[in-house]
Amino acid sequence: MIMQPIVLYDLAGKEPGQNHSLATAKARYALGFKGLEYTTVRVDIDEIDSILVKLGAPDVGKRADGRDRHVLPTIVDPNTNPRTIVSDSLLIAEYLDRAYPSPSKLVPAECKVLYQTFVYTLDQLAQPWDPYLWVRCIEIMSPRSAETFREFCTSSSGLAWEEISPEGSERRETHKKALKKMWDEVDAWYAMSPGMWAMGGQFTFADLEVVGWLKSLQHSMKPQEWDEICQWNGGRWKRMVDGLEKYYKAD
Amino acid sequence: MIMQPIVLYDLAGKEPGQNHSLATAKARYALGFKGLEYTTVRVDIDEIDSILVKLGAPDVGKRADGRDRHVLPTIVDPNTNPRTIVSDSLLIAEYLDRAYPSPSKLVPAECKVLYQTFVYTLDQLAQPWDPYLWVRCIEIMSPRSAETFREFCTSSSGLAWEEISPEGSERRETHKKALKKMWDEVDAWYAMSPGMWAMGGQFTFADLEVVGWLKSLQHSMKPQEWDEICQWNGGRWKRMVDGLEKYYKAD
Numbered sequence: 224m225i226m227q228p229i230v231l232y233d234l235a236g237k238e239p240g241q242n243h244s245l246a247t248a249k250a251r252y253a254l255g256f257k258g259l260e261y262t263t264v265r266v267d268i269d270e271i272d273s274i275l276v277k278l279g280a281p282d283v284g285k286r287a288d289g290r291d292r293h294v295l296p297t298i299v300d301p302n303t304n305p306r307t308i309v310s311d312s313l314l315i316a317e318y319l320d321r322a323y324p325s326p327s328k329l330v331p332a333e334c335k336v337l338y339q340t341f342v343y344t345l346d347q348l349a350q351p352w353d354p355y356l357w358v359r360c361i362e363i364m365s366p367r368s369a370e371t372f373r374e375f376c377t378s379s380s381g382l383a384w385e386e387i388s389p390e391g392s393e394r395r396e397t398h399k400k401a402l403k404k405m406w407d408e409v410d411a412w413y414a415m416s417p418g419m420w421a422m423g424g425q426f427t428f429a430d431l432e433v434v435g436w437l438k439s440l441q442h443s444m445k446p447q448e449w450d451e452i453c454q455w456n457g458g459r460w461k462r463m464v465d466g467l468e469k470y471y472k473a474d
Numbered sequence: 475m476i477m478q479p480i481v482l483y484d485l486a487g488k489e490p491g492q493n494h495s496l497a498t499a500k501a502r503y504a505l506g507f508k509g510l511e512y513t514t515v516r517v518d519i520d521e522i523d524s525i526l527v528k529l530g531a532p533d534v535g536k537r538a539d540g541r542d543r544h545v546l547p548t549i550v551d552p553n554t555n556p557r558t559i560v561s562d563s564l565l566i567a568e569y570l571d572r573a574y575p576s577p578s579k580l581v582p583a584e585c586k587v588l589y590q591t592f593v594y595t596l597d598q599l600a601q602p603w604d605p606y607l608w609v610r611c612i613e614i615m616s617p618r619s620a621e622t623f624r625e626f627c628t629s630s631s632g633l634a635w636e637e638i639s640p641e642g643s644e645r646r647e648t649h650k651k652a653l654k655k656m657w658d659e660v661d662a663w664y665a666m667s668p669g670m671w672a673m674g675g676q677f678t679f680a681d682l683e684v685v686g687w688l689k690s691l692q693h694s695m696k697p698q699e700w701d702e703i704c705q706w707n708g709g710r711w712k713r714m715v716d717g718l719e720k721y722y723k724a725d
Contacts, residue, residue, distance in 0.1 A: 333673040336663045337588040337680060343659070344595040408594070412587045422584040429588065 224302075228260040232274070232297040235265040235365035240473035243360040243443050245435035248471070249312035250296035252431050255470030257323045261298075263474050268364075268371040271295060280308045312435075313338060316428050327425045334427065341421075341429045345436060348408060351401035354380065354388045359443040403455065409433060410456035419466065426467065437464050438471070475553075479511040483525070483548040486516040486616035491724035494611040494694050496686035499722070500563035501547035503682050506721030508574045512549075514725050519615075519622040522546060531559045563686075564589060567679050581679045592672075592680045596687060599659060602652035605631065605639045610694040654706065660684060661707035670717065677718065688715050689722070 231254065233247040242248060254261050266274050275293035282291035297310040300322065309318045316329040330338060349356075357376050361369045377384055388395050418424035421433075437460050441449050453461035482505065484498040493499060505512050517525050526544035533542035548561040551573065560569045567580040581589060600607075608627050612620045628635055639646050669675035672684075688711050692700050704712040 332668060334588070336667045336672045337585070337592060339663050339666055340592055340595055341588060343663075344591055344598075347595075347598060412590050412594075415590055416587045417583060421587045 226260065227301045228262045229254060230264055230299040230301070231261045232264050232266055232278075232295050232299075234295055235267045235368050237363050237365055237369075241363040241442065242473060243363050243439055244295065245432075245439040246294070246312050247296040248435040248438040249428075249431045250298060250315050251472060252434065252467055252470050253312070253316045253319050253329055253428075254298075255472060256329065257319050257325060259319070259323065261472075265365075266295065268368045268375075275310065278308060280310050283311050283314075312431070313342065313428060316431070328427070329431070330428045334422075334429075338428045338432075342432050345405075345409070345432055348405040349436065352398040352405065355395065355398035355402060356439065356443055358388045359445070359448075360439075363443060406452070406455055406460065410459055413459060419462070430463065430467075434463050434467050477511065478552045479513045480505060481550040481552070482512045482514050483517055483529075483546050483550075484514050485546060486518045486619050488614050488616055488620075492614040492693065493724060494614050494690055495546065496683075496690040497545070497563050498547040499689040500679075500682045500686040501549065501566050502723060503685065503718055503721050504563070504567045504570050504580055504679075505549075506723060507580065508570050508576060510570070510574065512723075516616075517546065519619045519626075526561065529559060531561050534562050534565075563682070564593065564679060567682070578676045579678070580682070585673075585678065585680075589679045589683070593683050596656075596660070596683055599656040600687065603649040603656065606646065606649035606653060607690065607694055609639045610696070610699075611690075614694060657703070657706055657711065661710055664710060670713070681714065681718075685714050685718050 231247070231250060233242060233250075234244050236242060242251070272290070272293050275297055276291075278297070278299065280293055280297050283294050284292045286292045294310050296312055296315060297308065298315055298318075300307040300309075300318075303322070307318065307322070309315045313330065313335070317335070320328045320330055354376070357372070361372055361376075364372060373384055376387060380387055386394075388398050413421065416423060420426040421429040426434075437452075440452060441464060444452070482498070482501060484493060484501075485495045487493060493502070523541070523544050526548055527542075529548070529550065531544055531548050534545050535543045537543045545561050547563055547566060548559065549566055549569075551558040551560075551569075554573070558569065558573070560566050564581065564586070568586070571579045571581055605627070608623070612623055612627075615623060624635055627638060631638055637645075639649050664672065667674060671677040672680040688703075691703060692715060695703070
């Protein structure tokens with residue numbers, strides 16, 4: 224049977240290959256690791272719910288207002304009958320392990336709880352500096368997504384857009400310190416590993432979470448900001464991104 | 475060779491068997507799981523550094539003021555030559571896995587980074603309600619430790635002792651909500667496990683971290699407060715504490 228390409232639903236960028244989402248980066252790495260061909264469908268932020276509902280994608284829980292919550296990444300695999308639709312990077316990695324077994328699993332069954340916790344923890348560590356990334360991300364989003372995102376950022380922060388993380392401000396300095404603090408913390412964890420990756424010599428989903436964050440920084444931050452991050456913690460972050468580069472396709 | 479009991483250094487309580495430390499509870503579970511005999515030496519908070527330095531215990535890093543940092547639990551194993559001294563519950567669990575192999579490992583080698591992250595995350599989740607536990611813990615500490623602890627709490631919070639978590643106050647309500655929020659979060663993670671424990675059907679160090687927190691609550695909170703926690707999340711927390719009770723010795 225000839226394999227048909229999997230379809231990956233990703234966020235819309237300003238230019239082709241401009242991916243700012245850490246979540247969809249994880250799906251790209253997972254697909255690349257399994258050696259699977261895929262094509263990308265770009266979706267603007269305000270279209271996510273309507274497009275995924277029309278597609279028949281399962282919800283991943285409820286929103287505060289009671290509506291079903293849909294998320295990217297979502298993949299459609301046309302090689303199963305019926306076609307398989309999976310949303311959420313951890314569930315996608317688990318699905319790919321089942322449907323396309325490889326000697327190394329992305330999500331060993333017994334690790335799902337720990338990986339979910341790991342995702343939660345990195346997200347918490349990012350919150351104190353996230354606005355710094357917001358103002359960078361918006362530069363590489365499609366104009367339509369940028370407009371939606373700007374509204375989200377101002378309403379959730381209660382600040383005018385220009386106040387969120389102004390260049391040279393005290394608030395930006397606080398964000399920079401929190402960014403460095405996160406990676407120092409993660410570095411201390413990785414220093415305890417017997418290998419380069421969280422669980423030793425082979426990367427798994429936990430590492431995809433870390434490299435997903437890094438990829439989002441690499442794509443969104445200014446070149447000199449990214450260069451600085453590459454020098455932190457003995458170059459650990461550059462080594463990790465470089466180590467997975469062969470599995471990453473930007474399209 | 476006749477095995478000599480391991481010596482566990484634990485914090486001093488008001489009465490025998492009154493253990494309020496989640497960290498030393500983890501060591502008790504680990505020793506119990508390995509079926510090892512142990513005796514307890516009680517140490518007041520202000521004596522920890524001097525006693526552990528005299529014992530020759532390794533430091534576990536530096537304090538902000540540059541002095542070596544020592545922690546409980548610490549164990550001394552007289553069954554090795556020379557005797558082995560280990561501080562910190564994760565390092566103790568790893569040591570016991572090496573020195574007293576069992577079919578199930580407390581810390582599978584590839585999980586150390588994830589377990590360290592898990593410990594960090596639970597600690598972060600506890601911070602918003604920790605003062606509620608402080609005012610309970612102090613009731614079962616030795617008077618001398620209680621005095622030191624009270625000073626620590628007031629200086630680190632910047633509040634008078636009576637203001638830290640007063641019964642019936644708005645601050646106490648905030649603490650109660652944060653306590654519930656933590657266990658709802660952890661419940662959502664465990665709901666994804668294929669078994670009762672974080673990694674499935676067999677408990678590991680991650681579960682000791684959870685049950686360590688619960689044991690600290692069980693010992694420190696008022697009976698009706700503990701009863702309420704036992705009813706949360708479908709009774710998950712009671713089942714977990716009960717599930718490990720055979721490995722726990724309160725002395």
